[in-house]
Amino acid sequence: MAASSVARSATTPLPRHVVSKPSHADHLPKTTLSFESRSGRRRIVLALASVRSDDNTGKIDGGGHRNLVGGASELKSALEDFPYDVVSKDLRALPRPLSSTHLSNPVSDGSRLRVAYQGVRGAYSESAAEKAYPNCEAVPCEQFDTAFEAVERWLVDRAVLPIENSLGGSIHRNYDLLLRHSLHIVGEVKLAVRHCLLANHGVEIEDLKRVLSHPQALAQCENTLTKLGLVREAMDDTAGAAKHVAFHKLKDTGAVASSTAAVIYGLQILAQDIQDDSDNVTRFLMLAREPIIPGTDKPFKTSIVFSLEEGPGVLFKALAVFALRQINLTKIESRPLRMQPLRASDDSNGGLSKYFDYLFYVDFEASMADQSAQNALRHLKEFATFLRVLGSYPMDTSMT
Ligand SMILES: O=C(O)C(=O)C[C@]1(C(=O)O)C=C[C@@H](O)C=C1
Numbered sequence: 294m295a296a297s298s299v300a301r302s303a304t305t306p307l308p309r310h311v312v313s314k315p316s317h318a319d320h321l322p323k324t325t326l327s328f329e330s331r332s333g334r335r336r337i338v339l340a341l342a343s344v345r346s347d348d349n350t351g352k353i354d355g356g357g358h359r360n361l362v363g364g365a366s367e368l369k370s371a372l373e374d375f376p377y378d379v380v381s382k383d384l385r386a387l388p389r390p391l392s393s394t395h396l397s398n399p400v401s402d403g404s405r406l407r408v409a410y411q412g413v414r415g416a417y418s419e420s421a422a423e424k425a426y427p428n429c430e431a432v433p434c435e436q437f438d439t440a441f442e443a444v445e446r447w448l449v450d451r452a453v454l455p456i457e458n459s460l461g462g463s464i465h466r467n468y469d470l471l472l473r474h475s476l477h478i479v480g481e482v483k484l485a486v487r488h489c490l491l492a493n494h495g496v497e498i499e500d501l502k503r504v505l506s507h508p509q510a511l512a513q514c515e516n517t518l519t520k521l522g523l524v525r526e527a528m529d530d531t532a533g534a535a536k537h538v539a540f541h542k543l544k545d546t547g548a549v550a551s552s553t554a555a556v557i558y559g560l561q562i563l564a565q566d567i568q569d570d571s572d573n574v575t576r577f578l579m580l581a582r583e584p585i586i587p588g589t590d591k592p593f594k595t596s597i598v599f600s601l602e603e604g605p606g607v608l609f610k611a612l613a614v615f616a617l618r619q620i621n622l623t624k625i626e627s628r629p630l631r632m633q634p635l636r637a638s639d640d641s642n643g644g645l646s647k648y649f650d651y652l653f654y655v656d657f658e659a660s661m662a663d664q665s666a667q668n669a670l671r672h673l674k675e676f677a678t679f680l681r682v683l684g685s686y687p688m689d690t691s692m693t
Pocket of ligand 1: 411412415416417418419455458464486507509510529530531532575
């Protein structure tokens, strides 16, 4: 927290109520009060237990609760309860993730490409954003939806979000959001994910009873965590789990996260490479407001989503449009058609059957600039009830 002070004036009264409650991912204490300087430049955030700011005498000093001058006694005692000293200066200086409430407040210095990712500093998604866009300004977002919205509202230029992992499988939420939003896939990036078991200094592996992490990360370390007999608890992201363990100085709880998160949050690494397979790779999508012009100068991939009529062999027919043209499919995923998950239809026995309705997401190895890809999609359109091209983009052919 900065050491400047903000005086209270008649025109800028202190807020009477709690400004925001932290989300599951925000492990700063229970309540956050924000104060803005009159110039609007400096924002001071006090994170407290529940406080009424009925102080009408003094000023709040941003240097910390020990410097609080002339404030309400309630505020003072609340600040005393707040475990301030568990947070290092660096930890407090970290950017707070964007939440949907921040989305009406655009900030940009206009210089570096701003790239949204889900999680807090030290998340694998941050590394993926930096790999996809070297020298970018990686912008943390609380949720996947927030990252989509941040691009749509021009708060950031791109988003980099996980879509599948070689051990844990698909990140279904992002498949659903791809359809709900109108962003374009402009690239992909693969990241080798090497998980560590982190804990506070002085804690031994035998002391641990629980472990916190992102559900995908917990799933990728299933064997190790089972062997250790640890109770798993889901958090919004791996680095958020590390931050929580550090902030609360937990002694019986570890986190599954990256070695970068260990450094940022001052934790020790109890075990390295704890994922079930050493080849653990997450594929991330690069998303933008505008599509890129597909080329043929390098290997391209195209991602589409479609739905089909109910009937024998329709999915076979849909996939055949690619096989007929020697186009290789790299991924197929089906998701419930949420607007209309069940369809009633006359069945051959004269009754009324109910079918689940699906959306099919397919990635294929061809550029939309290739005639064969255009022909395949024209063919598919003849019987698909819905078809959207999500993007045609250069393949990440690196080994990670
Ligand atoms: O929690 C993180 O650090 C993330 O970046 C999220 C995420 C995911 O959603 O799959 C990304 C990569 C790993 O597969 C584990 C977790």
